[in-house]
Amino acid sequence: MKAKSYLFLTVLLLFSASKLYAQVQPVDLNLENYKYPFPVRSVTINSQKQELQMVYMDVKPDKPNGKVVMLLHGKNFNGAYWRQTAESLTKAGYRVIIPDQIGFGKFSKPLNYQYSFQDLAKNTREVLDGLNITKVSIVGHSMGGMLATRFTLMYPDRVEKFILVNPIGLEDYKLKVPYQTLDAAYQKELKQTYESLKKYQQANYYDGQWKPAYEEWLTPLAGWTLNKDYPVIAWNSALTADMIMTQPVVYEFDKIKAPALLIIGQRDRTAIGKDMAPEHLKATMGNYPELGKQTQAKIANSKLVPLAGVGHLPHIEAFEQFIKPLVDFLNE
Template identity: 60%
Template structure:
């Protein structure tokens, strides 16, 4: 196993139209897209494959001696944590931001069996390589499911756990029909900027779009015109299956680390919701103003901060309201 440093550069590539502006077609490891900080790679063998896991490791000017790890959601990568990283650096925290295998700048392996246990193990291997044995762990969306699994597997490593609008607060497979990996793959091949923006507009932002949100749509769809995109599409299909079939909410009572839930109550994200025919059941899914309270009751001693009129991405949509309770929780010796 070894670690290498990569400074992303902007390469000359074919331009296509994304939204209202022309942007370059992205390759499937985002080599032609700059992250906000230097990107490093951890190389290792997993499931009989040599893979690379990209991550940012940012040190503060005045260290406080603590490390925060930020875990991205399924439709994102480490780049969207920029403002959160900046705020944590001001508080003296070292910040480590991995791209999970199958996402962002990390490898897109064929035939990989995606499980939350495997991704947690991969993340732990990065931390071990960096000689980091204690962390504060924040997971957003799918990253919240992964952060939960990580805290269950490595409670001695996680000093505090923060879940920002995690998905998996309900078990969708109890009410939504199963979609096979093959079906998901065909669906991923049809993804466009327009369809992705429409999904995020409705589920994430309550039909209130800001120009800054275009960047996250571009990062998710900028590689659809690349000849290697089918590899990304398959990884997306595999991780969608992982999310649907591997719920973590049943183990919430087993969490033994101090936990904070930050919940944007306008969020309506629910996997498989579009496949539910019963309207009353469909409308009951993804009700985060209810799900957040239920999760707090299940996680021993957990705290809940609800952000009214905020959707799936508090750290993007309402950063000031998100960062204040987050930093307070980190700095409090409770």
């Protein structure tokens, strides 16, 4: 009887998963058929002999306090996942700028581009220049934390406050992970599916947990794998992974001068390339409780807010725990 019950449950779970995957529809190369939470604007960026369309959202408050916050997304996401954060910040009086970076979201996906955090920072500065914004508080999550760091180092006079939310790059991954060629990384990306993407996020972001709220931010990634142009997405993903691996920011945190806040989910164990690292090193990677402390010690005038039981996406998984310290810090 128990065996039959187990078999029935297994079939039911597989059926539910396949039904959900069937509901995931292909999304366009630049997410033209994927609606963002706020009006989308674009600016032409001339970079590396190409004209590229950089997309961003400019969310204005009803009662402005004269301050601007810029939100930078992570590698497996786009600017849309800042929706709830932007809504709360605008209620608090802040104007919110949310750019998509090149190769992500609604931004152009070039086949021939040399990715660097310096170039992404320059592109991002051009958006602010076009809006006549001279000062921002900058919030970077995951890969966006590495970009926020590079932006702040390149343009210190533009940054009022510097906030990292479970950023990657608090350690130098290439010291523990064997080098992976772009061709190998590309082949790996080509194999991505809804199931593999969800499995990765469950294991690395949510500690095996899964809620309907998480599905919303998986859908664009999974939809891309069903698009005929997915090889273009996969190639850009391989290029950005190489950028993360080969362009560490961990050695420069002591040069940050802006007041800083680190919001760190303590359950997070995300580390780029961990699956390729030798077994004896895997357990030493992505130790966010320690990495948060080490990074705070490097940045003068910084605060650390550890969030117990929270993983890689505090602003999705535990919004109330995330937003209060952020707004309090911005209001100081």
